[in-house]
Amino acid sequence: MSIVLKMEGITKIFPKVIANDHISITLHKGEVHALLGENGAGKSTLMNCLYGLYRPDEGKIFIKDREVVIQNSDDAIKNGIGMVHQHFMLIPELTVTENIILGLRQSRAPLLDIDEAGRKIKELSERYHFNINPHEKIKNLSVGMQQRVEILKVLYREAEILVLDEATAVLTPQEVRELFGVIRKLVQEGRSVLIITHKLEEVMGLSDVVTVLRDGKVVGNVITKKTDPKELARMMVGRDVLFDFHERHAEVGKPIMSVNDISVTDKKGVRKLRNLSFSLHKGEILGIAGVDGNGQVELSEVITGMLPFTGGNITIKGESFGALNPRIVYEQGVSHIPQDRQHTGLVLGMSLMKNLILTDYYHAPYSKNNIIDYDLVDDHAADMIKQYNIKAPTTETIASELSGGNQQKIILARELCREPDILIAVQPTRGLDIGATEFLRQKLIDQRDNGSAVLLISTELEEILQVADRIAVIHEGQFMGIVRKNEVDINELGLMMAGNMRSPSDSICEGE
């Protein structure tokens, strides 16, 4: 196999950190090469150097044995490099076609030839079974479809080398499977693919070769077939990662929260939750599984008081509520790790110590007579930094300056230090690296073992299987069944996620 891309001795130094320290990788024709590493290991920096968004301080890039200098994304595109960014680079208000031809010189430039481009896009779309309407606006497409448009964008430019940055982060399991299929087809056609990821399953399931990065350096380069997830995890994290939470049959206690016959209808009149009922018990983790967008967000917002509901009521610790608001919920001893830590979880522009008291700033011990005792808040923050191992220079550090993992730790610290009786966690490990994920899952288990109730809403089935005691599967705002973990297999859960109701007789809707 011939070499299509070689990066040699790439070094990129930022004011505070060496992001890439003499990194070399080689990509062959028709190969899927995985670049594996935790967040902050330098994967994205390396790819930004390749795509011309950064200029490396040292090192050379060769395309098919010819040295190239890539100053900007234009140069990268001319050299046959196409990038599918983690955060889609699509303009919601424009159509698929307009997005794809943006920046290209068409034959009749500066006139636009939408029809011609649309035809070509349709052809490409059919070849890969993408099923995309070239004249649809991006904002009307699902996340999975949008990613296909990103891929089309790269293919339209006839890229030989495709770079996919954390491509599965926002996809449903089905979409991931389809994406893998597309990547395999691309490789068969002679293209080469670089995937940037921190997910081991992805590496094992898709790649031919793996390069592992840690702290800006290459720590390993192995052929996928000759390695295993354990070895990769060890290289990536620098120690053994077990994910081996001790199995403890939690003593399930009394119900502490129950949701009775709740419905939610959105502004457009679409029903997002349909007559949902369940109860959550002390000392258990109830996992809510399901494909993204089936009402999980609405469910979490309803029980945390952020979204009004219709129909029945919600009972927390014996008190029944027909309507909630976040403060009532918090004062009932409920804590909440929201899905989107940057929008809902933190005030990004505020310091770490202030973020740590957002839920309780208005009462003792943090404030008296509406005056906040900042000395105490500062001490509290210092304490939390130590306890939760938050990597931040000071308690005054602005939340937006921290990595995603450390941001999540702030939320975790804030929500857990108030010793909640009920914890609602929504996608708590999304975007976190292995080390942080392990830490967070362990915390959920500790909560349960201390007798609290945990509601875990996650689209990662693997996560739910690892920590939950009971599993409810949600599909189009309805539960397809609630089962004990040890009484169900993955296939059955998969069927339920696809919308097959489990027959009521074998469904254990409530704990005893």
Next chain:
Amino acid sequence: MHDFLAIVFTAEFVGNALKYATPLLLASLGLVVNERSGVMNLSVEGMILSSAFFAFAGSYFTGSPLLGLLAALLASLLIALVHSYCCISLGLNQVIVAVALNTFCLGLTSTLFRIFLGTDTNVIRANGFSFVRWPKFLTEIPVLGEILLKQHIFTYVALIMIFVIWWIFYKTTWGLEIRAVGEYPRAADTMGVKVYKVRYLAMLFSSLMAGMAGTALSITGLNLFIDNMSAGYGFIAFATIVFGRFHPLGVTGGALMFGFAQSLQIRMQISDINIPYQIPIMLPYLLTIVMLGIIGSGSVPASWCIPYFPDEE
């Protein structure tokens, strides 16, 4: 009331409305371009005022309205360069930069006017653009001749520009790039579009339109200059953009409506309807507020007024 309607529906009235709408139409059509590229150009008020002054001064000193136009375009272009450098390259707050520039322009034009032309109470006039001369048989066409053919050149430029700008927006790669940059500049950047270049060019184009608007204001009729001559035209143009939903055709509708209101209020002042003259003068401005209230702002470009920094991580 019957008399009142009879006044409104004359060809002369409509022709005047078009005349009054011209500066606004020019400025608004220019604004659509830069606003859609994501830059907010409140400095348009200062551009119109300065170009009104320099068109007048240029024409007064050289005797040539064409050289006056040239001076106006240059003045407007210069303001656009300052505004662009501050708002695009430096990423400063676009409202504050505009407030500073507008205040500066107001002071500058009034001061220069006094320095060069004295504080004489006599009205000084310059040579101005006159109506475009059409063959006689055309101007004698009833109604249409009155409305369309008794206009100065800028009215025709404005009318042609409605189509030109619509065409640029939706039929050319330039327009696609402008729209993309105003929505999501980072995405456009990764596709090889030069964000700064697009935004600068959009601003410069817009300033040329504002330059013509200012010229149309000062030397196509009375051919004089007075302090603060633009009197909020730029801000009205800005409001027009917002309730015209950032679309060339919507904006055209807004500008024409303003022209009608203006024409109407002048009619009301000179007719013997018994109301204080201040009330009709308020009319176009009140109408603008009412329209904003009724139509609302609709969809604005997602990156409107947000500076872009390429190296941000």
